[in-house]
Amino acid sequence: MANIYFELLQIAIGERKMLSRSLSDNDWQRMFIFCKRQALLGVCFSGVEKLYGLGESCPLDLWMKWYGYAVRIETLNQKLNMQCRELTAQIENDGFGCCVLKGQGNLLNYSENIRYRRNPGDIDLWVSSRFMRDAGTEAGMCSENSIKGMVVENDAKSVSCYGCRDVIRYVRNQYRQSAAGKRVKICYHHIEAPSVDGTHIEVHYRPAFMYSPLRNIRLQRWFAFNMDECVKNRTCMGFSVPTASVNVVYHMCHLFSHYFETGLGLRQLMDYYFVLMAWHNDCMDSNNTQFNELLAEGIGKNCMSKEEVMHTLKSFGVAKFAAAVMWVLHEVFAMSSRYYICEPNEKEGRRLLDEIMRGGNFGQYDMRCMALKNGGTIKHGIWKLKRIAGLVRGYPEHALCEPFFRVWHLGWRMIH
Known part of the structure; x- marks a missing residue:
């Protein structure tokens, strides 16, 4: 049955035309449960619609239920996009650099027909105060205008524009201003910000981390080196997102962290499938001569080759995991070998896929x-x-x- 699950997903993303066999009513019920556990109801409903046009359809009551989920997901994505625009505008107005990570930051990577059917989660923002220096501040200290909304007034003179401490102060001040009266949840890489209209928001001062101290130092230096480019990478949705080359490395590290924490789901692997598509289209298929001319003129974005991506991932200690992910992407999404960043590792890949199928989205069903x-x-x-x-x-x-x-x-x- 597992292969049939994957076939519907491949139809939805355009890698396949038809199912290998017809499904019974019970099969369709199991298909729906699988999609729900993997947080793929919206995307897979696009596959159901394609099959309907070819004469293969699920039971009418299930179709209507599934359609209802898809519409709600589309509406929620529109709402979260609007909130991302408003939040990033507010944060940038308060003097910080900001871009949207993961979820809503991935929508443009998806093909247009399923873009708004990706099951959304919370809003993750990468925020830094280092850009305050670029706004005319002196000696690394914030001006009165740049600290607007960042800290309470009597704290302003003691705040320096460096590192995660300013971001933590900024978010804590948001709680004071909103009178939320809630204990602030904070960890090494992010702090929870006050929710907006029921939407959970995480403000990251470190997009990801590694358990190994040496690997983590390398990772944080790499993020610091690439942040300027990401903050300036404004999209047509009205907010900035990481560049394609940063995303292909960052998302692999993010997947690895979740694998250690609670587990992964196919929604996260689907994100990486489209991240690879975007990176390959932006970097690997570009005209090198024209690309270098643009860089020389200060136009365009730095693009990492496949070798550079793997060298970076090896330095973070996740090369073996990357090989496992390549196998899963080929097995589940029928991804072509031209998009591989390394040779697949079938043994580790099967182990990873078994965890995904057993646990569902973030291991919630294990x-x-x-x-x-x-x-x-x-x-x-x-x-x-x-x-x-x-x-x-x-x-x-x-x-x-x-x-x-x-x-x-x-x-x-x-x-x-």
């Missing part, structure tokens, strides 16, 4: 050790150790560093 996972702090810690122990053989450096990072992170959160 019944193994569910009592431990949701049984309080101590039981959750035991569940996490068991999960990490299962990853030692495949990714020993990161798995062995994870418990130490968790202890250090507890202290970091207590301080902040």
Whole structure:
């Protein structure tokens, strides 16, 4: 049955024309449950519509239910896009550099017919105060205009325009101004901002992280080096997103983090499928002579070759995981080998796909050790150790560093 699931997904994204066999009513019910668990209801409904035009259709009551989900997803995407424009405009007006990560930042990568049927989540923003220096500030200190809305007035003189501390102050001040009265949730790479009309918002000062200290230092330096380009990469949707080359590296690191945390779903792998498409179209298929001329004139964006992408991922310790992702993308999405960034690793890929199929979106449906996972702090810690122990053989450096990072992170959160 699993191959049929993948076939519908391939039809939706345009990699396939028809199913290999007709489906019974029970098969369609199982298909719907699979799509719901993987957060793919909207995209896969486009495949259902294509099949309907070819004479293959699901039961009418299920079709109507599915259609209702698809319409709600389209409406929600429109709402989140508007909120992204408003939030980034406000943050930039307050003197920060900002771009939209993941979710809504990926919509333009998708083909037009399914763009607004991607199941949305929360809004993730990458925010930095380093751009305040470019606005005419002196000696690394903020002017009165640039700190507008960032900190309370009596705190303004003590704030320097550097690093994540300004971003944390800025978000905490948003809570004070909104009188939300909520305890601020903060971790190493992001802080929760006040929700907007029910939309959960995360403000990142570090887009991702690695458990290994050495790999994490390299990753944070790479992000710092590439942030200017991402903040300036304004799209037709009215907000900035990471460039294609940054996305192809960042998303792989993001997938790896979720694989260690709770698990991955096919929605995240589908995002990466379209990230690779966008990167390949922007960089690999471009005219090199014309591209170099544009760069020499200060126009255009820096594009990384396949070799540069893999060299970067190896320096972060995720090359083996990248090979597993390539196998899954080929198996599930029928991705052509011309889009590979490395040779697929079937053994690790099968293991990754088994986790995805068992756990669903972010591992929410993985019944193994569910009592431990949701049984309080101590039981959750035991569940996490068991999960990490299962990853030692495949990714020993990161798995062995994870418990130490968790202890250090507890202290970091207590301080902040």
